[in-house]
Amino acid sequence: MNSTVLELIGSVVFIAPLVTLILLSFIGWTPLKSRENVIKGIVATGQSVALFCALVVGVAFVGQYFSTGRILPLAVIHHPLFSFNHHSVDFNLQLDGMNIWFVLMATVLSNIVGVFSRHYLHRDPGFFRFFYLIVLFLVGVLIVFMGSSFQIIFMGWEFVGITSALLISFFTLRRETIDNALHAFWAYRVSDIGLLVGSFLVAASIPGHMFGELGAHRYPLPSELALIVPFLFLFSAMGKSAQFPYSSWLPRAMEGPTSSSAIFYGGLSIHAGVFLLLRMRSELMVPTPVLVVMAAVGLVSCVYGVLLSQVQSDVKSALAYASLSQVGIMFVEISLGWSQIAIFHCIGHAFLRTYQILKCSSIIHQFVEFEDAHQHDIDRAKAGILSLLIARPRKGRLFSFSFDFALRAASGPSDIVTTLERISRFFQRGEDRWLALIGRGATTQNPGQGGIRG
Amino acid sequence: MDSWSVLSSWWSLCVLFVGACLVELWRERKRQLYYSRGFALSVAIIAGVLVLLQGGSHSSPVPNDDLTSNVLSASSYVSYIRFSADYVFSVVSIGILAAAILFCPTAPLVRVRMSRIFAMQALIFGMIHVRDTEWFLVLGVALTLEFIFAVWYDSKNLLDDEQRFTRARALTAYHGVAVGAMSVSLLLRLVDQTGMLAHTATLGMVDMACLCVASAISFGIFPFHGWVLPFFSTPRATVFLPVMCIQAGLLFFFRVYAPIVSTYNHHSLIFVGIPVVGILYAALLFFGESRLKRIPGNLYLSHVCLMAISVVGLDAASFTAAILDGVNTVVATLGLLGVCALLHSRFGVRGVLVPTGLGTFFPEIAVCYLVCVLSLVGFPGTLGFIEEEVLLGQAVGHHNLLVAVIAIALTLNGFSSFRLFARVFMGQPVLGHDSETKLLIRERLIIYSIIAVIILNGLAPSFIVDSLSHIGH
Numbered sequence: 001m002n003s004t005v006l007e008l009i010g011s012v013v014f015i016a017p018l019v020t021l022i023l024l025s026f027i028g029w030t031p032l033k034s035r036e037n038v039i040k041g042i043v044a045t046g047q048s049v050a051l052f053c054a055l056v057v058g059v060a061f062v063g064q065y066f067s068t069g070r071i072l073p074l075a076v077i078h079h080p081l082f083s084f085n086h087h088s089v090d091f092n093l094q095l096d097g098m099n100i101w102f103v104l105m106a107t108v109l110s111n112i113v114g115v116f117s118r119h120y121l122h123r124d125p126g127f128f129r130f131f132y133l134i135v136l137f138l139v140g141v142l143i144v145f146m147g148s149s150f151q152i153i154f155m156g157w158e159f160v161g162i163t164s165a166l167l168i169s170f171f172t173l174r175r176e177t178i179d180n181a182l183h184a185f186w187a188y189r190v191s192d193i194g195l196l197v198g199s200f201l202v203a204a205s206i207p208g209h210m211f212g213e214l215g216a217h218r219y220p221l222p223s224e225l226a227l228i229v230p231f232l233f234l235f236s237a238m239g240k241s242a243q244f245p246y247s248s249w250l251p252r253a254m255e256g257p258t259s260s261s262a263i264f265y266g267g268l269s270i271h272a273g274v275f276l277l278l279r280m281r282s283e284l285m286v287p288t289p290v291l292v293v294m295a296a297v298g299l300v301s302c303v304y305g306v307l308l309s310q311v312q313s314d315v316k317s318a319l320a321y322a323s324l325s326q327v328g329i330m331f332v333e334i335s336l337g338w339s340q341i342a343i344f345h346c347i348g349h350a351f352l353r354t355y356q357i358l359k360c361s362s363i364i365h366q367f368v369e370f371e372d373a374h375q376h377d378i379d380r381a382k383a384g385i386l387s388l389l390i391a392r393p394r395k396g397r398l399f400s401f402s403f404d405f406a407l408r409a410a411s412g413p414s415d416i417v418t419t420l421e422r423i424s425r426f427f428q429r430g431e432d433r434w435l436a437l438i439g440r441g442a443t444t445q446n447p448g449q450g451g452i453r454g
Numbered sequence: 455m456d457s458w459s460v461l462s463s464w465w466s467l468c469v470l471f472v473g474a475c476l477v478e479l480w481r482e483r484k485r486q487l488y489y490s491r492g493f494a495l496s497v498a499i500i501a502g503v504l505v506l507l508q509g510g511s512h513s514s515p516v517p518n519d520d521l522t523s524n525v526l527s528a529s530s531y532v533s534y535i536r537f538s539a540d541y542v543f544s545v546v547s548i549g550i551l552a553a554a555i556l557f558c559p560t561a562p563l564v565r566v567r568m569s570r571i572f573a574m575q576a577l578i579f580g581m582i583h584v585r586d587t588e589w590f591l592v593l594g595v596a597l598t599l600e601f602i603f604a605v606w607y608d609s610k611n612l613l614d615d616e617q618r619f620t621r622a623r624a625l626t627a628y629h630g631v632a633v634g635a636m637s638v639s640l641l642l643r644l645v646d647q648t649g650m651l652a653h654t655a656t657l658g659m660v661d662m663a664c665l666c667v668a669s670a671i672s673f674g675i676f677p678f679h680g681w682v683l684p685f686f687s688t689p690r691a692t693v694f695l696p697v698m699c700i701q702a703g704l705l706f707f708f709r710v711y712a713p714i715v716s717t718y719n720h721h722s723l724i725f726v727g728i729p730v731v732g733i734l735y736a737a738l739l740f741f742g743e744s745r746l747k748r749i750p751g752n753l754y755l756s757h758v759c760l761m762a763i764s765v766v767g768l769d770a771a772s773f774t775a776a777i778l779d780g781v782n783t784v785v786a787t788l789g790l791l792g793v794c795a796l797l798h799s800r801f802g803v804r805g806v807l808v809p810t811g812l813g814t815f816f817p818e819i820a821v822c823y824l825v826c827v828l829s830l831v832g833f834p835g836t837l838g839f840i841e842e843e844v845l846l847g848q849a850v851g852h853h854n855l856l857v858a859v860i861a862i863a864l865t866l867n868g869f870s871s872f873r874l875f876a877r878v879f880m881g882q883p884v885l886g887h888d889s890e891t892k893l894l895i896r897e898r899l900i901i902y903s904i905i906a907v908i909i910l911n912g913l914a915p916s917f918i919v920d921s922l923s924h925i926g927h
Contacts, residue, residue: 082840082919089843151843155834162833165872172880178809182873189865196846196861204850420866424742427735435684439624 003074006060010076010095012053013103014146017138020046024132033128040118043131047114047138051107058100071097073212075148091155092148092210098282098343102145102275105347109267109354110138116358117259126170130257133170137163141268145275148210150199150233153276157195157240160269161188167260168253180252186417187249191239195276198232201225202284211283218285230290233280234297241273241327242320243301247308250324251317258361261316266353270323271346277334278342291335298331307402315360323353464583466504467544470497471576478569489558489692491896494568498552505544539708539777542922543582546781547701550788551575554697556900557792559799570604574698581705590709591640597702598629598636598672604695605685621684628671628681635668662714669711673703675758676732683739686751686791693791696750700787704780707758712765712776729762730859737866746797749874750790753830756867757783763856764845772848774923778841781918782829782908786838789826789904793819796897797878809881818893820879822901827871829908831864836912840919 023042032038061071073096081089095103113134121127140159147153165188169181202209206219221229237243242250242265250270254261264270277294280286305325312318326349333342474497481490577597584590605625609618642661667678674682686696715725733756740752757779764776796819797812813820825836832842842864849856893901911918 080916082916089847155839158834162828162872169876169880172809172811172813173882175809175881178876178880182869182876185872186869189869193858193861193865196864197857200846200850200857201854203847420738421742424738424740427739428742431680431683431739434680435624436620438627438680439620439622 006057007074007076009053010057010074011093013050013057013095013107014077014093014139014142016046016049016053017135017142021132021135021139024128024135028128028132036118036122036127039128039131043114043135044111046135047107047111050138050142051104051111054100054104054107057095058104061095061097061100065097071100073097073148076146089151092152093143093146094148094211095146096211098278098339099145099275101343101347102271103142105350106138106141106145106268109263109350110134112354113259113263113267113358116262117257120259121257130167130170130260133163133167134260134263137167137264137269141272144272150195150202150279153279154192154195154199157192157236157272160240160272161185161192164188164253164264164269167256167264170256170260174255177255180249180255184249184253187239187242187246191236191246194232194234194236194239198229198236201229201232205229209283211279219283220285226285227287227289230280230284230286231293233276234290234294237273237276237331238297239273240276241270241331242324243273243297243328243331244304247301247304247321247324250320251312254314254316254320258316258358262354262357265320265323266357267350270327271330271350274327274330274334274342274346277331278339281334281337281339295332295335298328298335301325301328301331304328311402315364316357319353319356319360323349326353464508464540464544464579467501467508467579468576470501470504471572471579475569475572475576478567478572482567482569489568491555491558494555494558495552497572498548498555502548502552505541505548508541508544540582542777542781543705543708544579546704546784547575547578547582550697550701550784553788553792553900553904554693556896557795558692558694559795567604567607570600570607571694571698574600574604574702578698578701578705581702581709587710588640588643591636591643594668594672594702594706595633595636595640598633601695601698601702602626602629604698608695617684625681625685628678632668632671635664635671639664639668665710666714669706669714672706673711673758674755675711675762676728676735676755679732679736679755679758682755683748683751686754687745687747693788693795696791697788700754700784703758704784707761708777708780711762712773715762715766725766726763726853729759729766730856732759733763733863734859737863737870740870741866743870743874744877746874746878747794749827749871750787750794753790753827753867753871754783754787756863757787757830760845760860763860764848772845774919775841775845775848777922778837778844778919781922782837782841785904785907786826786829789822789901789908790830792900792904793823793826809877811879811881811883813879814883816879816893818898818901820875822905823879824875825905825908827868827875829912831868831871833868834912835909837908837915837918839912840915844919 020042024039027033027038027042057074065071073094075092075094077091077093079091081091083089114131117130117134121130124130136159140156140163143156144153144160145156147156162185165181165185168184169177171177202221205221205225209219220226239246250265253265256264302325305321305323305328309318309321309325312321326345330342330345330349333339333345474493477493574597577593577600581590581593581597584593602625606622609622639661642657642664646657671678671681685699736752736755736759740749740756743749743752761776761779761783764772764779797816829836829838832838842860846857846860849860
């Protein structure tokens with residue numbers, strides 16, 4: 001296929017969701033936002049067009065691979081943002097032999113979740129808000145997967161983080177959802193430091209760097225940055241993919257609607273860290289200590305996820321920890337240089353986990369109906385596949401250890417947040433006392449006492 | 455001097471605002487103390503037109519005096535925009551004054567001495583356009599004194615606030631020091647000009663130190679920031695005084711502080727270390743904040759430190775980063791101030807420890823708040839991201855540690871902002887829905903404008919970056 005035509009088709013993969021987002025932004029200010037059919041139609045069209053174009057590009061790449069033995073990167077969008085003082089920032093997106101599979105995964109899963117959500121959230125007051133955030137998330141995740149440099153990946157990374165937090169707190173009437181959203185957002189923001197700093201250091205060390213053909217050339221970093229930058233990227237990937245010790249946010253993130261939990265923490269968002277590591281492995285020379293730490297993190301996270309999934313009281317949390325352990329295995333695969341295996345593992349896992357999370361609420365419902373039909377608790381031996389939902393009595397030291405570990409892990413970064421809040425209040429009291437001193441008055445209202453004054 | 459020259463000179467702006475001040479004084483003498491939006495908006499519109507005429511008149515030479523050809527000459531217009539800091543300041547100044555007018559609640563809820571506001575605006579335009587440092591200092595002293603008097607007038611009207619006089623005294627103390635420092639500097643310069651005292655290095659250092667202290671207090675950089683947070687959190691329903699304060703602060707920063715620091719001690723540990731400490735301190739201070747109206751103040755503190763980092767130890771291109779940061783800070787802080795003022799005037803919301811669910815009734819305000827805080831923490835797609843890109847792009851390679859410090863500070867600010875967003879706009883609504891919860895047209899207009907400015911400049915930043923980069927150089 002003509003490369004120009006292919007570039008055009010590839011650009012539509014990103015442009016279609018973007019246009020959908022812009023349309024929804026305008027609709028949001030009009031009475032049309034309460035019309036479900038309009039929203040469904042626009043979102044479905046945008047997602048379907050993106051999926052179709054991604055399929056076309058994917059097929060073209062497969063054909064290219066079989067004919068030439070390689071897949072060359074295809075620059076689909078090149079938009080210069082600004083430039084000054086020899087520092088230019090361009091918004092470049094590309095499709096290549098690695099990210100096409102992730103892009104296909106993103107477009108397929110978003111379509112599936114879109115279809116599911118049309119029924120799942122029918123007549124929900126937040127129908128428009130949900131689809132707006134899902135499309136915004138899709139735009140962000142496409143920027144992550146299609147970005148041609150680490151700085152572009154960071155742009156999409158931020159979109160993924162904010163949409164995740166807003167969707168976790170989708171059911172805003174409950175206080176717990178807001179707290180859990182903040183918990184997750186904190187983990188995201190801290191891990192974003194790594195990618196932000198690392199991307200700028202790479203841009204300064206390798207000016208004009210853009211991702212090339214998969215594995216064709218790995219750039220060496222200056223000696224003072226050779227260890228720092230990969231560790232920063234690893235730090236970022238750990239936070240986004242909820243690896244130990246940044247895992248406490250993952251089960252809390254299941255507060256959101258089932259469809260958003262599926263696409264975020266089953267399908268796409270949790271694998272963004274894996275994608276980042278794959279890019280890093282492909283583009284930069286990564287020193288061995290980083291690979292060792294990556295493998296160690298993956299192994300520990302895998303064991304951690306398996307242990308904690310045994311002691312969860314709800315199926316979504318159990319699936320969350322199961323995802324965590326699988327992603328840990330992917331970290332190990334990447335550290336060993338098995339990038340192709342990691343890609344296949346990632347895509348297969350994404351589809352499986354998305355299916356499981358989407359299905360879990362239905363299974364519970366069916367289970368309850370089944371029990372009601374039988375009018376007594378079901379005998380485990382006769383329950384068939386539903387036996388998976390019947391809690392088995394567990395005992396033993398491993399279970400006790402897992403339970404205690406889970407309780408400790410549940411606090412997670414709350415301790416850090418509490419410490420920072422204490423420091424903040426200490427400074428605020430100091431400011432108030434200083435103000436009172438020079439203003440010759442009593443200290444102002446205790447910062448801890450707030451509330452609404454109507 | 456023909457009519458065109460008169461209209462397009464900055465004198466016309468000063469005359470306009472002095473005239474408006476006199477009109478307001480006359481109304482106040484007749485006990486009409488309540489705010490007249492129509493008159494204020496008319497003055498702002500006329501000032502806006504005069505500023506546009508300024509831009510047209512200072513473009514490339516025109517062959518005739520035809521007013522129409524000057525105004526419609528787009529290319530020469532754009533070239534003027536690119537080369538004049540005065541023009542940018544003037545546009546920003548008029549813009550945020552107009553926004554403050556649109557945000558201001560209707561009478562009879564509000565008692566605003568607009569005469570004072572117009573007088574301060576006239577002084578600000580004078581400070582934008584004067585070239586001599588001595589005249590700048592004279593106007594700066596007058597402006598600071600007006601500011602102090604305005605704060606005391608405000609304090610007398612805040613009958614439900616026990617801390618009003620404490621705050622006013624503290625603010626007077628800070629700005630009194632600034633007035634004193636400016637006066638000392640002015641005196642030294644006048645004495646130097648008359649030749650009564652021999653010019654020595656010591657006197658020069660004293661002069662520079664006084665200017666540094668005065669400007670640092672005026673724009674509220676750490677450790678002279680103590681007045682900023684109480685001032686921004688004062689429970690008033692209008693944003694006029696904060697707007698004047700921000701304008702004055704930026705003027706002092708770009709006209710006094712930045713040239714001194716970049717010329718004299720651009721590698722000094724003090725001028726690098728203090729803003730670095732300041733940005734982390736501001737981020738930590740913000741972390742445990744629960745008072746709604748302190749949000750703009752906290753983020754403003756972080757950004758003045760960022761601007762100070764930009765101009766210190768780096769090159770002219772970093773001035774562009776500082777100016778971009780200034781524009782972003784002005785627009786986003788104005789949006790936040792307006793949001794807080796709206797919430798305060800409609801529901802009396804001042805502090806939040808539990809979610810209040812106001813987003814259910816005020817989705818536009820929630821979006822405006824979110825866009826403004828995301829811009830102030832450098833979220834992609836907003837003006838703040840462009841400023842962050844420019845700043846970090848300059849910092850990397852000069853001071854790699856700065857990149858980490860800025861990233862940490864932005865992270866803390868981002869979390870704190872989102873937490874307060876969640877507390878204010880999410881959760882179970884605690885206030886009943888009634889007709890008062892609908893936004894007025896003027897409020898919608900200004901909110902949509904702020905969102906549009908932030909997002910459009912974030913998505914298509916080349917115009918603003920190109921325009922400001924010439925000023926930086």
